[in-house]
Amino acid sequence: MPDPRAVEPFPMKPGNRGKVSGSSLRLEALEKHYAGVFALMPTDIELRPGEFFSLIGPSGSGKSTLLGMVAGFVPPSGGRILVDGADVATLPPYRRNLGMVFQNYALFPHMTVAENIAFPLRMRKLPRADIDARIARMLEVVRLASFADRMPSQLSGGQQQRVALARAASYNPALLLMDEPLGALDKNLREEMQYEIKRLHRQLGTTVLYVTHDQDEAATMSDRIAILNHGRVAQIGRPRELYEAPASPFVASFLGEANLFEVAAVTQAPPQRMHVETKEGLTLSANQHAHLQGGAFVCVRPEAIQIAKTAGALPNAIAGRVIDVVYTAGSLRYRVEVAGGTVVLVRRPLQRQAPVMEVGSPVYLSWDVSDTILVPNS
Amino acid sequence: MRGGMGATLARGAFALFVALTFAYLMLPSLIIVPMSFSSQSYLSFPPSGFSLRWYEGLAGAPAWRAAALNSFLIGIPASLIAVVLGVLGALAVERGALRWGTAATALIVAPMMLPHVILAIGLYPVMLDLGLLRGYLGAIIGHAVIGLPLVFVSVSAALRNYSPSLELAAMICGADRLRSFLLVTFPMIRMGVLGGGILAFATSFDELMLSLFLTNTGTRTLPRLIWEQLNDFLTPTIAAVATLVFAFSLLLFASLAVFGRAAKSLPAPPSLATAERAHA
Numbered sequence: 001m002p003d004p005r006a007v008e009p010f011p012m013k014p015g016n017r018g019k020v021s022g023s024s025l026r027l028e029a030l031e032k033h034y035a036g037v038f039a040l041m042p043t044d045i046e047l048r049p050g051e052f053f054s055l056i057g058p059s060g061s062g063k064s065t066l067l068g069m070v071a072g073f074v075p076p077s078g079g080r081i082l083v084d085g086a087d088v089a090t091l092p093p094y095r096r097n098l099g100m101v102f103q104n105y106a107l108f109p110h111m112t113v114a115e116n117i118a119f120p121l122r123m124r125k126l127p128r129a130d131i132d133a134r135i136a137r138m139l140e141v142v143r144l145a146s147f148a149d150r151m152p153s154q155l156s157g158g159q160q161q162r163v164a165l166a167r168a169a170s171y172n173p174a175l176l177l178m179d180e181p182l183g184a185l186d187k188n189l190r191e192e193m194q195y196e197i198k199r200l201h202r203q204l205g206t207t208v209l210y211v212t213h214d215q216d217e218a219a220t221m222s223d224r225i226a227i228l229n230h231g232r233v234a235q236i237g238r239p240r241e242l243y244e245a246p247a248s249p250f251v252a253s254f255l256g257e258a259n260l261f262e263v264a265a266v267t268q269a270p271p272q273r274m275h276v277e278t279k280e281g282l283t284l285s286a287n288q289h290a291h292l293q294g295g296a297f298v299c300v301r302p303e304a305i306q307i308a309k310t311a312g313a314l315p316n317a318i319a320g321r322v323i324d325v326v327y328t329a330g331s332l333r334y335r336v337e338v339a340g341g342t343v344v345l346v347r348r349p350l351q352r353q354a355p356v357m358e359v360g361s362p363v364y365l366s367w368d369v370s371d372t373i374l375v376p377n378s
Numbered sequence: 379m380r381g382g383m384g385a386t387l388a389r390g391a392f393a394l395f396v397a398l399t400f401a402y403l404m405l406p407s408l409i410i411v412p413m414s415f416s417s418q419s420y421l422s423f424p425p426s427g428f429s430l431r432w433y434e435g436l437a438g439a440p441a442w443r444a445a446a447l448n449s450f451l452i453g454i455p456a457s458l459i460a461v462v463l464g465v466l467g468a469l470a471v472e473r474g475a476l477r478w479g480t481a482a483t484a485l486i487v488a489p490m491m492l493p494h495v496i497l498a499i500g501l502y503p504v505m506l507d508l509g510l511l512r513g514y515l516g517a518i519i520g521h522a523v524i525g526l527p528l529v530f531v532s533v534s535a536a537l538r539n540y541s542p543s544l545e546l547a548a549m550i551c552g553a554d555r556l557r558s559f560l561l562v563t564f565p566m567i568r569m570g571v572l573g574g575g576i577l578a579f580a581t582s583f584d585e586l587m588l589s590l591f592l593t594n595t596g597t598r599t600l601p602r603l604i605w606e607q608l609n610d611f612l613t614p615t616i617a618a619v620a621t622l623v624f625a626f627s628l629l630l631f632a633s634l635a636v637f638g639r640a641a642k643s644l645p646a647p648p649s650l651a652t653a654e655r656a657h658a
Binding site for chain 1: 460539540543544546547548549550551552553554558559561562565
């Protein structure tokens with residue numbers, strides 16, 4: 001078997017975008033329990049070569065445990081971790097040929113930027129000339145070419161994280177793991193770094209496993225997302241799939257905002273429509289759906305809801321009263337109380353002509369039938 | 379200026395308080411220094427006359443030279459053992475996620491809390507059984523026991539000072555455990571290791587109780603010889619020895635401070651100006 005730490009020939013020719021394809025990662029029934037308590041239920045996930053894959057979920061959902069097992073820091077209780085088909089579950093971290101970016105950067109404070117990037121290359125006993133070439137190339141990629149001799153403490157947070165990226169990618173690891181890499185940065189820098197990471201991903205073509213608790217960040221960056229909850233996968237899919245067809249009330253409310261209603265009864269309403277009686281006493285219209293039945297949920301996204309002084313032409317028209325309105329950047333957020341005291345969240349883009357509904361004013365809420373989304377109760 | 383007079387007064391009072399505290403800490407030790415230059419043949423304060431004869435006498439006394447050598451022969455290996463075990467213990471407790479980490483800490487630190495006389499009484503029959511009583515090895519082991527907690531505490535503090543993710547990062551980069559210790563962990567904790575080691579050596583160098591129980595006339599250390607001489611002759615020779623020991627201890631701690639400053643100046647201090655310039 002070849003040394004898994006062996007480094008492929010210098011792959012990053014300028015302009016040769018995305019020609020280095022990353023490895024595939026397959027988790028088979030991977031699980032972790034501590035003294036009988038599951039941190040991660042047996043889980044199957046497959047990452048395609050070159051894919052940007054995110055794990056999101058609330059704290060304690062098992063995402064960090066999963067990442068720890070892939071990295072080799074946490075011994076699995078069972079299951080397999082296949083990198084390009086080879087099981088690495090029993091290998092120590094230093095034999096897995098992975099790259100990793102940590103939330104706190106984890107740059108070696110006693111080494112310069114160049115020495116930090118050289119570290120994994122020295123561990124692989126690369127020739128000095130090759131190491132120097134890679135350092136220069138990586139510094140160019142992360143746009144810190146003139147910072148080679150700085151100490152990490154002389155850099156800003158964003159710059160440190162770019163050095164960490166350069167260090168993790170300098171040896172073309174099979175897989176790049178990122179553990180909340182932007183968690184320590186402020187909002188503006190975070191968005192800038194999202195583009196930086198995406199650019200690096202496109203440029204290097206590495207497979208990325210990205211952990212974050214920020215749903216927006218995951219949705220912006222990922223090809224696919226796995227949402228974890230209570231140690232199990234709640235749903236895997238493209239960001240849009242997860243948003244438009246959530247598999248559970250948890251997913252619906254975790255990714256973006258959701259108005260969730262529990263279905264009490266369903267009646268047929270031609271043509272191809274259904275009337276949904278909710279537990280809250282509302283009657284909503286939805287498209288014909290075989291699985292729409294009592295016990296399930298329906299979800300209406302706040303931005304799908306129109307708000308007007310009169311009942312409009314849309315099929316769902318619910319009378320209510322504005323109890324709160326908030327201006328946020330680019331949009332208005334209403335809280336509207338409808339029959340039975342239920343509060344519905346509405347978000348409207350801020351348009352110059354659109355009238356602002358005052359608090360206390362009676363309004364009608366309406367939305368297209370196709371925006372009444374069926375959510376199975378899992 | 380508001381309350382200029384009062385503020386000056388308060389600052390003066392504070393300076394006086396600090397000076398008195400230092401005097402309280404240092405004077406009892408410093409009194410020995412003039413006593414060692416006395417021309418009288420008995421210990422006296424204030425000293426009368428000036429003479430270097432007690433230092434000359436020391437240089438010509440084989441017993442004192444032998445005791446000084448013994449102090450090094452016991453102190454150096456004892457502090458080295460304390461350093462090795464203390465570093466390993468601190469790594470295990472701080473990084474090992476041990477279920478019994480707290481219990482281990484209590485056990486390792488116990489000799490620091492325990493009166494040395496109790497430790498000495500306990501070690502005596504053990505060393506007797508092992509045939510190590512009165513030899514160097516017995517004293518070395520005893521002194522390593524009291525040095526170990528000092529190294530453990532200072533290295534633990536050093537380990538807590540930086541994130542464990544540095545070691546994880548080293549391993550992910552391809553460094554096995556030994557290399558990640560040598561290239562990443564050790565450079566981070568070396569001041570803690572050095573400081574703990576110097577403390578352990580200084581403690582051994584000053585230690586009397588264990589030496590009384592575990593050494594004999596062939597292996598006795600400086601503090602033990604001082605103690606014995608105090609019982610028999612109260613000459614300023616004692617003061618001269620004590621002054622030398624005191625000066626040597628000061629030298630040890632001064633070296634620690636110098637190393638500490640050198641280590642701190644290695645990674646340049648983060649300055650807002652450089653960070654901002656870097657960002658631009």
